[in-house]
Amino acid sequence: MPMKIGERSFESRVNKGLDDSYMRETVREAQGRLHTNKAKAEEDLGQWEEWRTLSEEIRSHTLENLDFYLEQLSENVVKNGGHVFFAQTAEEANEYVKEVAAKKEANKIIKSKSMVTEEISMNDALERAGCEVIESDLGEYILQIDDHDPPSHIVAPALHKNKEQIRETFERLKGYDKTSKPEELTQFAREQLRQEFLEADIGITGCNFAVAESGSVALVTNEGNARLATTIPKTQISVMGMERIVPTWEELDVLVSMLCRSAVGQKLTSYVTGLSGPREEGDLDGPEEFHLVIVDNGRSNILGTAFQSALHCIRCAACINVCPIYRHVGGHSYGSIYPGPIGAVLSPLLEGYEDHKDLPYASSLCAACTDACPVKIPLHELLIEHRKVIAEKEKKTSIGERYAMKGFGLAASSPGLFQMAAKTAPYMLSPFSKDGFIEKGPGPLSGWTDVRSFPAPEKERFRDWFKNRKKEDS
Amino acid sequence: MRQGTIQNKESFLNNIAEKLGRERKTSGVERPSYQKQPQWDIMADYTTDQLVDVLKEQCTAIHTDVRETNIDGLAAVIDNVMKEYGAEKASIWDDPRFVEYGLAPFVERPDVNIWGSAPDEDDIKITEQADVGITFSDYTLAESGTVVLMNGGGKGQSVSLLPTYYIALIPLSTIVPRMSQVNKKIHEEAKAGHRVPSCINFISGPSNSADIELNLVVGVHGPVRACYILIDDR
Ligand code: SF4
Numbered sequence: 001m002p003m004k005i006g007e008r009s010f011e012s013r014v015n016k017g018l019d020d021s022y023m024r025e026t027v028r029e030a031q032g033r034l035h036t037n038k039a040k041a042e043e044d045l046g047q048w049e050e051w052r053t054l055s056e057e058i059r060s061h062t063l064e065n066l067d068f069y070l071e072q073l074s075e076n077v078v079k080n081g082g083h084v085f086f087a088q089t090a091e092e093a094n095e096y097v098k099e100v101a102a103k104k105e106a107n108k109i110i111k112s113k114s115m116v117t118e119e120i121s122m123n124d125a126l127e128r129a130g131c132e133v134i135e136s137d138l139g140e141y142i143l144q145i146d147d148h149d150p151p152s153h154i155v156a157p158a159l160h161k162n163k164e165q166i167r168e169t170f171e172r173l174k175g176y177d178k179t180s181k182p183e184e185l186t187q188f189a190r191e192q193l194r195q196e197f198l199e200a201d202i203g204i205t206g207c208n209f210a211v212a213e214s215g216s217v218a219l220v221t222n223e224g225n226a227r228l229a230t231t232i233p234k235t236q237i238s239v240m241g242m243e244r245i246v247p248t249w250e251e252l253d254v255l256v257s258m259l260c261r262s263a264v265g266q267k268l269t270s271y272v273t274g275l276s277g278p279r280e281e282g283d284l285d286g287p288e289e290f291h292l293v294i295v296d297n298g299r300s301n302i303l304g305t306a307f308q309s310a311l312h313c314i315r316c317a318a319c320i321n322v323c324p325i326y327r328h329v330g331g332h333s334y335g336s337i338y339p340g341p342i343g344a345v346l347s348p349l350l351e352g353y354e355d356h357k358d359l360p361y362a363s364s365l366c367a368a369c370t371d372a373c374p375v376k377i378p379l380h381e382l383l384i385e386h387r388k389v390i391a392e393k394e395k396k397t398s399i400g401e402r403y404a405m406k407g408f409g410l411a412a413s414s415p416g417l418f419q420m421a422a423k424t425a426p427y428m429l430s431p432f433s434k435d436g437f438i439e440k441g442p443g444p445l446s447g448w449t450d451v452r453s454f455p456a457p458e459k460e461r462f463r464d465w466f467k468n469r470k471k472e473d474s
Numbered sequence: 475m476r477q478g479t480i481q482n483k484e485s486f487l488n489n490i491a492e493k494l495g496r497e498r499k500t501s502g503v504e505r506p507s508y509q510k511q512p513q514w515d516i517m518a519d520y521t522t523d524q525l526v527d528v529l530k531e532q533c534t535a536i537h538t539d540v541r542e543t544n545i546d547g548l549a550a551v552i553d554n555v556m557k558e559y560g561a562e563k564a565s566i567w568d569d570p571r572f573v574e575y576g577l578a579p580f581v582e583r584p585d586v587n588i589w590g591s592a593p594d595e596d597d598i599k600i601t602e603q604a605d606v607g608i609t610f611s612d613y614t615l616a617e618s619g620t621v622v623l624m625n626g627g628g629k630g631q632s633v634s635l636l637p638t639y640y641i642a643l644i645p646l647s648t649i650v651p652r653m654s655q656v657n658k659k660i661h662e663e664a665k666a667g668h669r670v671p672s673c674i675n676f677i678s679g680p681s682n683s684a685d686i687e688l689n690l691v692v693g694v695h696g697p698v699r700a701c702y703i704l705i706d707d708r
Binding site: 057157183266272 | 477478479480481482483485486487488489490491493494495498499500501503505506508509510511512513515516532536589590597598602615617618619620625626627630631632635636652653654657658660661664665669670671672673674675676677678679680681682683684685686687688689691693694695696697
């Protein structure tokens with residue numbers, strides 16, 4: 001029965017715009033597919049719980065000794081001939097990167113996918129300094145040429161766009177004249193970007209994991225763009241969130257194994273690349289100059305708090321791929337580049353509750369996220385923790401919210417009810433979506449929908465948010 | 475050796491220690507002896523033949539062609555694969571194994587560029603124009619169908635990246651169960667104070683992307699097709 005209501009509601013929403021309905025459909029499909037792939041990868045690997053225990057142990061140990069490992073990392077980068085810049089704030093990081101660009105008289109900068117540079121709006125800073133910045137990850141490239149459309153998923157950033165929209169964008173802005181077949185679109189992007197790679201002065205990458213013992217940066221990709229960005233340009237800048245580090249290559253093995261399986265269900269992605277400083281004497285490719293920028297930007301405020309385990313995140317998106325709320329509302333609704341459960345936990349921590357205090361309520365507390373997390377972050381518990389903090393802080397908890405807290409206690413103590421909440425959430429929400437807002441859902445979700453209307457996805461809304469964010473930046 | 479620079483380290487790390495509620499730790503941190511280490515159980519007692527079977531099966535999952543031969547048949551197999559791909563110009567590593575594995579005549583062909591032999595840094599340009607890049611595998615991971623390349627010097631990282639196609643020559647003696655075995659070796663090198671190669675690639679098949687509607691497209695920025703040639707060198 002819920003299925004049917006869901007379908008009817010889906011049909012009735014079609015009129016609201018192809019955009020939106022496509023997004024919902026595609027998110028549903030994507031979640032399903034990614035989740036199935038992960039489940040298969042878990043099974044193939046065997047001993048999944050042991051792997052999770054080990055991964056959690058690695059992450060806690062590393063974060064507990066973060067100052068030690070970051071120092072070791074920085075010393076080893078220097079030994080390899082690279083430069084390290086510790087940036088307390090986004091501004092410091094951007095200033096440094098701009099300085100390097102200026103010193104190198106760089107015109108063209110090619111980037112591979114990096115969440116942290118999104119977080120600190122590095123592209124903006126560089127563009128204002130007169131550099132041309134080109135995103136080379138296929139998804140990011142599509143978003144960038146389409147007037148900087150924001151990403152909606154941390155692994156598949158252009159998930160909300162369909163191939164016809166992409167074809168149209170390519171045609172309008174790049175003179176593309178072929179069909180909307182993904183193969184042809186991809187081939188076109190390859191040709192366009194290959195030239196950019198050959199001309200770029202600087203390559204900028206993120207960092208999936210830095211390895212303290214050897215001063216290395218490990219990049220996990222499928223497309224090969226991160227390899228190009230670190231092979232051809234004369235200068236390489238890698239930007240890392242300060243928590244993205246492992247002690248040795250042995251821990252790297254474990255976490256890369258978990259990341260690839262949890263993110264895309266692959267044993268390893270096509271390319272896992274370990275880079276240790278600039279090229280050596282006698283090398284004929286790779287960067288001549290290497291810079292590592294280590295970014296705090298609010299992360300250290302999470303250390304020593306009840307939320308410390310949020311820093312264990314390896315950005316695999318597994319929690320996003322099982323989340324019934326994300327499934328319904330899509331990535332843009334979170335108003336943050338980090339969507340889904342981890343986004344709901346992280347965004348208020350990094351940017352304050354002011355802008356993100358609704359996010360901790362964007363959860364049915366079904367705990368599917370916690371179960372999916374390869375490093376065992378107790379995500380739903382952290383969301384409850386946030387609600388406590390918000391309630392405490394504002395001292396104006398409505399009865400409804402208190403009810404929601406209590407309701408969760410009840411659900412959590414009864415596994416049957418708990419599971420039902422998880423299963424029904426995606427269907428239960430849809431019939432109650434009115435004028436783009438979800439209102440007063442019944443059952444396990446009513447606690448929070450009673451008191452807050454949760455914004456359903458709407459492109460303009462997010463764009464506005466994104467633009468405002470940019471304005472504040474400048 | 476050029477020395478790099480570090481900026482803002484002290485204040486940054488002091489702040490971390492303070493937030494963690496303790497003094498700075500500058501030494502004496504040991505990795506815990508992890509309670510669970512499931513990585514070492516995987517294919518622990520597999521023979522080379524069993525590992526080869528796992529590797530071959532994985533290659534179908536990662537859209538990678540496989541050929542099997544021995545040292546005597548190698549040159550002919552390379553020829554066939556190149557013909558099948560329509561590849562003429564090749565770029566290869568400057569690696570003594572090409573000669574050891576009987577490929578001296580191949581290496582001397584005019585349309586084969588050996589990395590580092592082009593005048594004035596033109597190797598990148600020539601390799602970018604090549605149809606196929608050919609390297610040996612330094613280690614090969616059965617589980618994930620991965621060739622591990624320790625780049626540096628004559629072993630340019632461009633060779634496995636810039637040409638349209640990629641051929642990996644895999645002596646069976648290089649096969650291990652998974653990443654754990656290789657990373658342990660790298661860890662031991664680092665621990666002994668040796669610099670690890672500035673670029674280590676773990677390559678599992680051709681480049682691909684699922685960024686458009688989650689459709690898998692094989693061939694994005696790196697090679698669009700890959701072939702592993704397994705060489706029985708036992
Ligand atoms: S919180 Fe866990 S599941 Fe979610 S992205 Fe991070 S590591 Fe993955």
